[in-house]
Amino acid sequence: MQDQPTIDLNADLGEGEATDAALLDVVTSCNIACGGHAGDPESMAQTVAAAIERGVVIGAHPSYPDREGFGRRSGYTPAEDMVPVIVQQVGELAAIAGASGAALSHVKPHGALYNDAADDRALALAICDAVRAVDPALRLVGLPASALEAAARDAGIRFVGEGFVDRAYRSDGRLVARSEPGAVYAEPAAAAAQAVDIALHRSVRSSTGEPVHLDVRTLCIHGDSPAAVASATAVRAALDAAGVAVRALAQDR
Numbered sequence: 001m002q003d004q005p006t007i008d009l010n011a012d013l014g015e016g017e018a019t020d021a022a023l024l025d026v027v028t029s030c031n032i033a034c035g036g037h038a039g040d041p042e043s044m045a046q047t048v049a050a051a052i053e054r055g056v057v058i059g060a061h062p063s064y065p066d067r068e069g070f071g072r073r074s075g076y077t078p079a080e081d082m083v084p085v086i087v088q089q090v091g092e093l094a095a096i097a098g099a100s101g102a103a104l105s106h107v108k109p110h111g112a113l114y115n116d117a118a119d120d121r122a123l124a125l126a127i128c129d130a131v132r133a134v135d136p137a138l139r140l141v142g143l144p145a146s147a148l149e150a151a152a153r154d155a156g157i158r159f160v161g162e163g164f165v166d167r168a169y170r171s172d173g174r175l176v177a178r179s180e181p182g183a184v185y186a187e188p189a190a191a192a193a194q195a196v197d198i199a200l201h202r203s204v205r206s207s208t209g210e211p212v213h214l215d216v217r218t219l220c221i222h223g224d225s226p227a228a229v230a231s232a233t234a235v236r237a238a239l240d241a242a243g244v245a246v247r248a249l250a251q252d253r
Contacts, residue, residue: 001116006039007246009026009246011143011221012061013223013226015224017224029105029218031141032093037070044093052102056248064082064113074112094204104135107139108162119149123147125154125155141160141162159207165231165235186226217249
């Protein structure tokens, strides 16, 4: 008898959206904006409290210091300057969580920082250096088979591969740029179908039709998507119906 498939379901929160509370009722972990692209001490504290109330695992969502561009402008800050930037962001959220009796589980870069680090080893190493400086026991979430995964392995940091239920993939396993048509799924049913494919088969169909293998342990719902709550609800229901256990990554700190 095969073991029941399991997956974590996460959302990026604390970015000023009104849907955070509804998403926290569905997901098992969250990534909280900590001042780079969005967020401030008040929003961090509110989101931490809401996550604790629902038993949702807390992670940090640092980014390039680019609030005007919402952290989506590539190469906004050189790799060598990013270590103190990330340490400050993650450290502030860790302190806020600690004051509420909680601890961070993971760090997931945001936006362009996430995408740049998938291919830029120097940037990936800078992120790893920052994570180690805050807490070497933290997990690092990112694209599988990426420079960030390789850097985490070399740095002795636990890496968690992430899949996206509401984004289209290229044949090389990278995400289709948001500027391209069809990059973000508007229909909850499409997100739900992709979630089940990834959770059961660790595979997704690329935008050009090729199957793409994804070694992932967590799935992301983008909290700033207009269909975020509907997609999250559809995804959770589809995973349950497919026999996938949706639960947070084991707390093996």
